[in-house]
Amino acid sequence: MHRSAPRLARILACATVPVVLVAGCSSGSDKKDDKNAGGSARPGSPSASPTVAAAKFSKLPDVCSTLSGKTVDDLVPKAQNKKGKALPSADTNTSASCLWSGLDKFDYRSLTVSLKLFRSDPGLGSGDKRAGEYAAQQASRAATAGKVTDPKTEKVAGIGDEATTVSTKEKKDGDDFRDQTVVVRTANVVITLQYDGAGYETAKAPDAADLLKDAKSAAKEAVGAIGKGAKTGA
Structure with missing residues (x-):
């Protein structure tokens, strides 16, 4: 399948970046999927227990x-x-x-x-x-x-x-x-x-x-x- 030069260059560049940055190398369709996923509800983190100063x-x-x-x-x-x-x-x-x-x-x-x-x-x-x-x-x-x-x-x-x-x-x-x-x-x-x-x-x-x-x-x-x-x- 023929790929455009800009898209091919982008794929090759992403192959060499650290794992933590791979998300930034997704295609346009991937970005759309990420956006949709981000809209889903996420469970909230548990609230911290209240603390008070220790008694003397x-x-x-x-x-x-x-x-x-x-x-x-x-x-x-x-x-x-x-x-x-x-x-x-x-x-x-x-x-x-x-x-x-x-x-x-x-x-x-x-x-x-x-x-x-x-x-x-x-x-x-x-x-x-x-x-x-x-x-x-x-x-x-x-x-x-x-x-x-x-x-x-x-x-x-x-x-x-x-x-x-x-x-x-x-x-x-x-x-x-x-x-x-x-x-x-x-x-x-x-x-x-x-x-x-x-x-x-x-x-x-x-x-x-x-x-x-x-x-x-x-x-x-x-x-x-x-x-x-x-x-x-x-």
Whole structure:
């Protein structure tokens, strides 16, 4: 069969090119077929699974060891148990609380440290994000819990990654209580420190500003204990 010179030259040229370029050497009819084939539906590639940043901490430290004996003595004189009372928890690796309380003559003090750890989850977000949301909820609860009055909420710097203090008043059985709560997020762990005081009988109610100052100092200490004692890793 007779072939035109241009077509013959084209076929010979294509015989020497690398395989990856052979598609470019097809005839006009081949190009038409390729065009038709390109119009057919192709299965889409599977979408990538969502990823989140790994959580810094994977396990909580002993909650009753987050405050030193000196701090307990200063904040809770005559504490019933200086080592603290661990409150019930289904899993102390992710949620734990410790209570100290004491009565020095007619001056009552109660101190609670609660820890909550959040792991990163592709469906729920990073541990830090989840912890931040929980911290906001804790601050809101502290300002509205029970029959508290005169709530004062304030963002504070210098304690963990973010911190909020909540000061309230409450009357229990005729006695005036001053309640101070410090909610702190450090990475993917939330610390909720509650410090309450009251004066029974002839004793005066404690100064709220002094209680808050002590509560913030104790919260800073707890943040340091998390950094040293919590197990790191996602």
